[in-house]
Amino acid sequence: MEDIKAYIESGVLELYVLRNLTDAERREVEDMCLKFPELNTELSQIENCLLQYSNVYSVEPPIASRDEFLSSMNFEVQAEPPQETAIVKLPSRDKSIRFYKFAFAASVTLLLISLFTIVNLNKELKESKNEIIALQSSNQKYASQVNYIGKELQDNKKFLQVYQNPEEYKLVTLKGTPKAPEASMKVAFNNGKQEVLIDVSSLNLPATDANHQYQLWALVDGKPIDLGVFDYTSGQPGLTQMKSIGKAQAFAVTLEKKGGSKTPTLTEMVVMGGV
């Protein structure tokens, strides 16, 4: 016990408390404390004395120092990161659902608009086709009309050519026989060109049935020569070209069975005229 008292009196414990010993000396004090637990009491008393002594001479630091210290600290984050993550996740999922909803609605709308447009276009297409058909038919009508007018014009030109050139075309008037005293017609004959033309507008013949046709004959040196058959329709303009012949003294028309005969049936002669 005397040894411990002397050890305490040496002042080494104060130096230990003030950390004013070498590492070896400090370990020695710690060993001593393990051996003699009453040294711990002594150490604790020294610490307490120095704390109280410090308190006596304490100086209040400026208030700003407290804030400066606390603001320079890194405190453990007290928030709950998992919860926060969950909170962040939800709106993002919500957002994508909202996006898909929007996309779906947009797609359906687009589809409906497309269908409506297709139906409309189809209707318009049908209308256009009908219009084209109508236009085509009217076009055809005009074309045939133009054709007809062109033919008529040609006929009229020919007609004029025949009537305006009496030295070229000899106009022969055929008169009715006792069988048909009222009948008459005109034939234009150009011996140079060997042309024989019937003036259709001048035809004035008795009507025929479906099984008979009129046949034109030329009398050349007392013999009848076939110049072809023709149908009689009243009121038609123009000239009908018959078979060619270079010379003739007279023309006559007989009523023959359809298609004509090789020799004229003289009993059925309706008109006749000399050149």
Added chain:
Amino acid sequence: MRKDNIKIAEHELIEGIRRKDRMAAEALYDMYSAAIFGVIIRVVQNQELAEDLLQDTFVKAWNSFTSYDESKGKLFTWISNIARNSSIDKLRSKDYRNHSNIDKIENNVYAIDEQQFVEINSDSMGVRELVEKLKPQDKIILDLIYFKGYTHVEVSDELHLPLGTVKTRLRCAINTLKSFFN
């Protein structure tokens, strides 16, 4: 003096600091800053420098708290050692000596209580009584060792006293405090 200063039991404070709890930081500062500032200002004799060192001390204590071992001493003892050692290191650094023309250390110890910025905590009862009870010859040795980090040998050299006398007077001062505080 703030009235809202936080004071909690030492073991709770230690637990709180280990958890890096903000309230523990506030309690740590409120409980010890004045005493630690007193220690620092007595060492460095400079208000501005003492404020910097106070910050350094508490930040260092907070950040290196894993090195504190409660089985080897009180929390205050540990922190005051950090404060005193940093302050002494600062005083002895070339950086500081080049920029100041302070007197010799032992003279400062005598001058310390006369410095106008040092306000003895008047709330502590019986300060005068204590100062009266501590013999000046014992007090100077206690202050040199406690506030200046002197070893027995250094005190002996500085004050031209035998080593045995230094030890006896230090013991005497501690015993006076013991009987006064306990």
